[in-house]
Amino acid sequence: MHTYHLPLDLVRERSPERPVALVRPGAVAAAARWFQTEFKGDVFYAVKA
Numbered sequence: 001m002h003t004y005h006l007p008l009d010l011v012r013e014r015s016p017e018r019p020v021a022l023v024r025p026g027a028v029a030a031a032a033r034w035f036q037t038e039f040k041g042d043v044f045y046a047v048k049a
Contacts (some may be wrong), residue, residue, distance in 0.1 A: 007022055014020075022023040 002010070002014075004013070010016070010020065010022070
């Protein structure tokens with residue numbers, strides 16, 4: 001997996017012709033922690049057969 005400091009760095013180096021998914025693990029972890037502490041409702045899981 002390649003790592004880039006900025007999305008523009010990826011564009012300059014690779015010039016992608018198709019959409020690219022970017023992942024920010026720190027931002028995802030922070031959002032998950034916030035949700036776990038701030039969500040006051042009950043959690044239910046939907047299962048489809």
